Amino acid sequence: MVEPNNENLDLIFHALADATRREMIRLVSEKEKTVSEMAEPFDMSLAAASKHIKVLEKANLIQRTVEGRTHTCRINAETLALASKWLSVYEKFWSKRFDVLESEILKAKKKEH
Amino acid sequence: MVEPNNENLDLIFHALADATRREMIRLVSEKEKTVSEMAEPFDMSLAAASKHIKVLEKANLIQRTVEGRTHTCRINAETLALASKWLSVYEKFWSKRFDVLESEILKAKKKEH
DNA sequence: TCGATATTCAACCATTCGGTTGACTATCTT
DNA sequence: AAGATAGTCAACCGAATGGTTGAATATCGA
Numbered sequence: 351m352v353e354p355n356n357e358n359l360d361l362i363f364h365a366l367a368d369a370t371r372r373e374m375i376r377l378v379s380e381k382e383k384t385v386s387e388m389a390e391p392f393d394m395s396l397a398a399a400s401k402h403i404k405v406l407e408k409a410n411l412i413q414r415t416v417e418g419r420t421h422t423c424r425i426n427a428e429t430l431a432l433a434s435k436w437l438s439v440y441e442k443f444w445s446k447r448f449d450v451l452e453s454e455i456l457k458a459k460k461k462e463h
Numbered sequence: 464m465v466e467p468n469n470e471n472l473d474l475i476f477h478a479l480a481d482a483t484r485r486e487m488i489r490l491v492s493e494k495e496k497t498v499s500e501m502a503e504p505f506d507m508s509l510a511a512a513s514k515h516i517k518v519l520e521k522a523n524l525i526q527r528t529v530e531g532r533t534h535t536c537r538i539n540a541e542t543l544a545l546a547s548k549w550l551s552v553y554e555k556f557w558s559k560r561f562d563v564l565e566s567e568i569l570k571a572k573k574k575e576h
Numbered sequence: 577t578c579g580a581t582a583t584t585c586a587a588c589c590a591t592t593c594g595g596t597t598g599a600c601t602a603t604c605t606t
Numbered sequence: 607a608a609g610a611t612a613g614t615c616a617a618c619c620g621a622a623t624g625g626t627t628g629a630a631t632a633t634c635g636a
Contacts, residue, residue, distance in 0.1 A: 356482040363480035368594085369469040372549070379553060385613060398595055400614065405593095419603040419612045427556030434554070436485070437547045440492060443540030444547075481624085498583060511625055513584065518623095532582045532633040578636090585630070592623070600615070606608085 354432040358410075362433050365409035370394075371402050375425065378412055382424040467545040471523075475546050478522035483507075484515050488538065491525055495537040 352358075365371055374388055389399030403423060406412045410429045415422050465471075478484055487501055502512030516536060519525045523542045528535050 356485070359485065360480055360482060363476050366549075367473055367476035367480050369473060370594090372469070372472065375553070379556065386611095394594090395596065396613070397597080397615085401594075404614095416613095419601095421613070425553070425556060427553050430550055430553045431557040434547065434550045434557075436479075437543055437550070440488070440538070440540050440543045441547070443492065443538060444544040477623095483624095499581090507624090508626065509583075510585085510627080514624075517584095529583095532631095534583070579634100580636100581632100581634075583631085583633100585628100587627090587629105589626080590624095593621080594619100595621105596619080597617090598615105599617105600613105602612085602614100604609105604611070606610100 351428065351431065351435075354436060358432060359436055361409040362411065362429060365405050365411055366433065368402070368405075370399075371406055374399075374402060374406060375411060375430075378423050379425045379427075382422050385421045385423065388423055464541065464544065464548075467549060471545060472549055474522040475524065475542060478518050478524055479546065481515070481518075483512075484519055487512075487515060487519060488524060488543075491536050492538045492540075495535050498534045498536065501536055 354362075366375075370392055373391070377383060377388060377391065385400060385403060386396070388403055389396050392399055403412070403414075407414055407423075410426055412423045413426050415424075467475075479488075483505055486504070490496060490501060490504065498513060498516060499509070501516055502509050505512055516525070516527075520527055520536075523539055525536045526539050528537075
């Protein structure tokens with residue numbers, strides 16, 4: 351796996367910080383798609399969608415192959431894994447909280463009887 | 464867990480898209496910290512750091528309690544869990560890749576003997 | 577009460593963002 | 607060769623971002 355440096359993570363999280371782009375990731379995760387297909391569901395110009403796609407591409411979240419005049423996009427999930435890896439460092443905090451919550455629930459249930 | 468809507472995710476990922484703020488999260492995850500303590504490691508004005516803290520707070524990534532003149536920040540890891548949850552939908556894509564990689568390695572090792 | 581400390585606020589600035597439109601390039605089809 | 611199709615590029619626009627500085631607010635300690 352490529353080690354995630356700060357510059358990478360800036361690009362990745364920035365790309366993810368927009369609902370249109372997150373939805374584009376969902377779309378392209380279903381099946382590889384052309385630029386037009388990626389743009390179609392959104393109420394914006396093709397040029398605007400094309401910019402979003404470029405942001406995703408620069409962040410390495412999708413990859414593009416050009417064949418003739420059509421550009422095909424496919425997901426590059428390894429990059430999502432980098433974001434996930436950064437977050438996973440803090441996983442202990444929320445799982446810890448869940449443990450506390452669970453034990454609280456158990457205690458409450460015992461009291462019922 | 465609070466359901467992550469698009470607005471939440473916009474704020475969360477935007478907050479994470481800055482190296483200063485990611486480092487602030489790391490700092491505050493070690494131990495709760497005052498605003499000054501959060502700002503100290505960075506080469507910027509207190510006001511700038513204060514703005515970053517506000518971004519983290521609005522995204523609900525940290526929480527603040529005010530006691531007298533000191534504001535204490537603590538991590539709110541549940542919100543990181545929301546980001547992680549969004550990413551986890553795509554986990555199958557990268558773990559699939561790892562599986563392929565693993566089986567390739569196994570095949571290669573078998574060939575050696 | 578006075579000065580130090582902790583923090584925010586407001587105004588400003590340059591840059592980036594997310595969108596538009598119109599022109600352009602390249603490829604496919606006929 | 608001519609027109610349709612796929613997509614980008616460039617210029618523009620208003621709003622948001624990330625920083626600054628100086629003033630304001632509120633609390634603490636002597």
